[in-house]
Amino acid sequence: MTSAHTALLEHAAQGGRISSAEALELYRFAPLHALGQAADYARRARFGDQAHLATYLIDRNINYTNVCTTACKFCAFYRAPGHAEGWVRDTDEILRRCGEAVDLGATQIMLQGGHHPEFGVEYYENIFASIKAEYPQLVLHSLGASEVEHMSRVSGVSIEESITRIKTAGLDSFAGAGAEILVARPRTEIAPLKESGERWLEIMEIAHGLGVESTATFMMGTGETNAERIEHLSMIRDVQDRTGGFRSFIPWTYQPENNHLKGRTQASILEYLRMVALSRLFFDNITHLQGSWLTVGKDVGQLTLHMGADDLGSVMLEENVVSSAGAKHRSNRGELIHLMRTAGRTPAQRNTLYEIIEIHDDPANDPVDDGVVSHFASIAVDRGVLPILTDS
Numbered sequence: 001m002t003s004a005h006t007a008l009l010e011h012a013a014q015g016g017r018i019s020s021a022e023a024l025e026l027y028r029f030a031p032l033h034a035l036g037q038a039a040d041y042a043r044r045a046r047f048g049d050q051a052h053l054a055t056y057l058i059d060r061n062i063n064y065t066n067v068c069t070t071a072c073k074f075c076a077f078y079r080a081p082g083h084a085e086g087w088v089r090d091t092d093e094i095l096r097r098c099g100e101a102v103d104l105g106a107t108q109i110m111l112q113g114g115h116h117p118e119f120g121v122e123y124y125e126n127i128f129a130s131i132k133a134e135y136p137q138l139v140l141h142s143l144g145a146s147e148v149e150h151m152s153r154v155s156g157v158s159i160e161e162s163i164t165r166i167k168t169a170g171l172d173s174f175a176g177a178g179a180e181i182l183v184a185r186p187r188t189e190i191a192p193l194k195e196s197g198e199r200w201l202e203i204m205e206i207a208h209g210l211g212v213e214s215t216a217t218f219m220m221g222t223g224e225t226n227a228e229r230i231e232h233l234s235m236i237r238d239v240q241d242r243t244g245g246f247r248s249f250i251p252w253t254y255q256p257e258n259n260h261l262k263g264r265t266q267a268s269i270l271e272y273l274r275m276v277a278l279s280r281l282f283f284d285n286i287t288h289l290q291g292s293w294l295t296v297g298k299d300v301g302q303l304t305l306h307m308g309a310d311d312l313g314s315v316m317l318e319e320n321v322v323s324s325a326g327a328k329h330r331s332n333r334g335e336l337i338h339l340m341r342t343a344g345r346t347p348a349q350r351n352t353l354y355e356i357i358e359i360h361d362d363p364a365n366d367p368v369d370d371g372v373v374s375h376f377a378s379i380a381v382d383r384g385v386l387p388i389l390t391d392s
């Protein structure tokens with residue numbers, strides 16, 4: 001490691017801002033252990049007397065339709081309109097899934113789905129209002145800039161009107177999905193019909209201004225260059241400087257099965273870990289950083305806790321989108337707690353706002369066999385019944 005690298009890492013670890021050029025230099029050439037050490041220092045400095053904690057969430061992803069007009073090449077989930085395998089879940093079924101999630105202690109629902117050609121703002125208003133009427137305790141952390149762009153077009157209204165209306169109906173915050181990679185060249189390669197990266201950010205900026213915060217994500221490994229990876233981070237950091245509305249950053253790796261892009265993920269585990277550490281150092285203005293055990297596996301997910309991550313996201317009572325493209329990792333609450341504890345951290349359950357719900361500081365009191373388990377599709381709440389996996 002050069003003295004210049006050491007100086008840069010010390011500067012960033014202490015909360016100093018690094019430029020995109022400096023970030024690229026560190027991402028490409030700094031030793032992994034030095035990146036991780038600096039990122040962990042930055043995490044501990046940021047969280048102070050809470051730095052011993054690592055957090056998780058209980059939520060359920062509910063997919064309302066797989067019908068989509070946007071045809072992203074990396075997506076294994078969608079079906080084109082008219083396709084025999086297209087489906088739409090009705091409100092009763094969505095409510096049933098919310099009820100199951102509530103029974104298992106979920107605090108958050110993430111509605112995710114395709115850009116159905118007939119789903120305008122009214123559709124989402126109805127869904128959100130129905131869920132909030134029945135389960136007011138559930139936080140609706142759902143959709144994202146892509147869905148807002150789509151529903152606004154279908155309904156012929158402004159972005160501001162769409163966001164205001166779905167917020168009024170019950171939306172609490174936007175998920176960071178749809179960001180993929182924001183940089184024009186690789187984004188056009190993998191999602192030619194999706195809104196531009198600039199537009200995605202513009203919509204998120206409008207949302208933040210209207211009081212709807214969000215997360216931000218990065219799907220690594222579809223053929224982008226190292227410089228484009230850093231540019232993605234930089235585009236998000238610029239908006240965050242203006243809004244402060246991104247609560248967390250979540251990098252994850254492209255899953256190459258069952259889609260049109262295929263190939264292989266071009267983000268190795270080491271590249272992924274370097275990105276996690278670099279993200280902690282680069283984002284002096286985003287508090288939380290999430291490790292993606294779903295896409296890189298539980299062991300690597302655990303390692304992220306030593307690379308600057310403070311959170312392992314959700315148990316995910318249900319997830320079908322990334323799973324469709326090959327992510328087969330599954331977990332449960334006990335396992336996530338174990339991963340955190342054996343990483344030297346105290347596990348804690350959080351809510352969407354990262355407020356701590358429960359600290360698991362005594363293994364003797366850990367929840368046991370409580371049914372909080374990842375599934376591909378519907379959940380059998382009855383502990384004596386096997387998960388129902390018939391309707392994915």
Ligand code: SF4
Nearest residue numbers: 068070071072075114
């Ligand atoms: S990623 Fe989303 S927008 Fe793209 S094809 Fe899949 S469902 Fe449609």
